[in-house]
Amino acid sequence: MRHSRRTMLSVASVGLGVAAALGGVVPTATAATPAGGSPASYAAYERSAENQAANKAFFEAVQRAVAEQRAANPSATATVTVTYNTRNAPSFRTQIANSTRIWNGSVSNVKLQEVSSGGNFSYYEGNDSRGSYASTDGHGRGYIFLDYAQNQQYNSTRVTAHETGHVLGLPDHYSGPCSELMSGGGPGTSCTNAYPNSTERSRVNQLWANGLVASGLDSKG
Numbered sequence: 001m002r003h004s005r006r007t008m009l010s011v012a013s014v015g016l017g018v019a020a021a022l023g024g025v026v027p028t029a030t031a032a033t034p035a036g037g038s039p040a041s042y043a044a045y046e047r048s049a050e051n052q053a054a055n056k057a058f059f060e061a062v063q064r065a066v067a068e069q070r071a072a073n074p075s076a077t078a079t080v081t082v083t084y085n086t087r088n089a090p091s092f093r094t095q096i097a098n099s100t101r102i103w104n105g106s107v108s109n110v111k112l113q114e115v116s117s118g119g120n121f122s123y124y125e126g127n128d129s130r131g132s133y134a135s136t137d138g139h140g141r142g143y144i145f146l147d148y149a150q151n152q153q154y155n156s157t158r159v160t161a162h163e164t165g166h167v168l169g170l171p172d173h174y175s176g177p178c179s180e181l182m183s184g185g186g187p188g189t190s191c192t193n194a195y196p197n198s199t200e201r202s203r204v205n206q207l208w209a210n211g212l213v214a215s216g217l218d219s220k221g
Contacts, residue, residue, distance in 0.1 A: 037149040042131035054135040055166045058142040065120045080110045089123035099161040106201050110208035134166035155192040169207040
């Protein structure tokens with residue numbers, strides 16, 4: 001059954017309400033069983049206009065949230081801090097921590113930081129035949145959904161770092177090589193690279209340069 005990505009989290013934000021929104025799957029490590037997704041079904045959704053629009057909306061939502069925070073604290077340093085929580089993705093905390101370490105070691109104008117609750121975006125886990133994806137909740141916040149089956153078929157840290165790349169503004173590019181993080185599942189399940197290449201690193205630094213000057217959102221306060 002398909003779920004609306006833009007409304008999935010509007011019905012609830014935590015606990016069993018989220019489980020219901022995800023089709024009744026309780027987001028815990030004990031529920032980490034494949035739901036029947038396949039590389040073909042992942043590819044079909046990854047290449048869809050809906051996925052591209054949701055990725056764009058997610059990045060813009062995160063940028064707006066960060067811009068509002070910086071407007072309230074104009075003395076903040078040029079490096080932007082984007083916060084997230086993992087409360088609803090306990091099975092993937094190691095992969096998320098690895099993804100954060102990779103991105104924080106790869107770019108200089110934006111940093112990811114975990115918080116115990118709230119934050120600019122959240123990670124969730126569960127079963128979805130479309131695979132993992134990044135989106136918004138329809139209320140100005142973003143989230144990353146990590147699918148159990150896809151993370152068993154593909155390198156899980158690569159999947160997590162790829163989806164986190166959308167938070168930082170990178171689009172999908174499935175025709176790229178394995179050395180390109182945003183090529184996602186394009187190179188196949190044997191690809192284990194979880195690091196952005198030099199072009200991807202430069203693009204993220206440009207997008208978050210000088211405390212969001214590049215986005216134009218900071219001036220709107």
